[in-house]
Amino acid sequence: MNVLEVRKHFPILNQEVNGHPLVYLDSAATSQKPVQVIEALDKYYKEINSNVHRGVHTLGTRATDAYEGAREKVRAFINAKEAAEIIFTRGTTTAMNLIANGYARLFLKEGDEIVTTLVEHHSNFIPWQQAAKATGATFKFIPLAEDGTITVDAVKATITPNTKIVAIHHISNVLGDTTPIQEIAEIAHQNGAILVVDGAQSAPHKKVDVQALGADFFAFSSHKMCGPTGVGVLYGRRELLEKMEPSEFGGEMIDFVYEQDSTWKELPWKFEGGTPIIGGVVALGAAIDFLNDIGMDAIEAHEKKLVQYAIEQMQQIDGLTIYGPTEHRSSLITFNLSDVHPHDLATVLDSHGIAVRAGHHCAQPLMRYLQVTATARASFYLYNTEAEVDALMAGLKKAKEYFGNVFS
């Protein structure tokens, strides 16, 4: 993979911010979009736009073909068995709420358990917390190892025959570690529980095979993988999706509507009430084509190299703390620099054109576990370079110097 060639596809990266070349290190929040995706959106609205699944006219057929064609691309991208198991949502948050409302709230009762961890992004935490509250189920957490990672032993010790749902991240948006999903799936299934996987930080960065992982549900967002905002994917095993109730009712999702009752369309459309985000979904298809052309394995290898390079240099900076494991990390590094508050750090870096995230990263329970109120995070993607890591290091040193001076 030639990163300089890759960068040429991302027009936004070619600009100056505050008088310096933009160094975008916030892809875990949202990725930048290649020109192929921007053009797919443009082309959709210029040549194809029409509503799906209803028009007899030619444009209607074109729009439906483009929309359903993107569903097939998503299916292949995560190796689902059939396209009917792919549901388009607004994002990972909506996908998780769809399972919490259509499955957890419907089937769980007092005495049942929902198992998750304190590492989860709020989107894979609050839907389950609230479903547990509503059903009287117990909300339990897998204890974390010292570096915040999840061990198979800890999973075994937490999941019981009463556990009905295990909801866990594939890659943490704070700690950057990869959870042993296959082993967790096995333990969950032996105990009769289903496994919900938050793939928001994994699907953009590595090859995902939902069948090999043993995931019963797998959710991710288009905007973190070069696609447009406003689109997400929920994969679910057919058998489970069939059992579930839709949580949104209205147009597009119905079979027959009578005065006192209605019936639903077959999968996946029973979960896609209203006119879907057609243009966005079509552009997500273009993003998948783009990622496939480069190759997910190549992207993963590039990012691992970059993160390792960055960690080695960060460890040389006095007073810099890295949160989470320092080996086998994927795509992001969360850290703090001495006494400098992450907001202040992010402002100084921004004055050098470097964009990092500062705050609690939508993971307040984890921040409490780490005993910090906020951290800084640099996250990488296929378009980031070693030169940009060098720029970050120079920025960190300058920030230290700057605050060293004002503090003295």
Place this chain on the structure above:
Amino acid sequence: MSSLDDLYRRVIMDHYQKPRNKGKLDEAEGLTINLNNPTCGDSISLSLKVEDGIVTDAKFLGEGCSISMSSASMMTEAVKGKPVDEAIKLAQVFSDLMQGKQPEDDSLDLGDIEALSGVAKFPARIKCATLAWKALEQGVRQANQS
């Protein structure tokens, strides 16, 4: 670094490192307002003692960046001993400052607070600076009701 120097003026860093009026008043002594900035995790707990329409004491505890904590420190210093009406006016003046506007009421002595005017050029940081002042507004409103 010139615009950065505009943001992080020496007096701001002085308040950040040596916060004035740090602490909490007992329930019997005064009222306490707890506020968070949910997008970034900053928090403040502001205690106010209001007697006969005068803010006779103000203390704060909190966690956050240099801007939010220095702003809280400066705010307590500015309102302590002032009539409630004047504290409300100060909050309005501060709000103007943050929007980059020349304060309508220029009769007030802003003292150290003026150093925070550079924040207006950093839109992402305005919420840091205003947290303590939002707590003040809530506290004063509560004091007026009781």
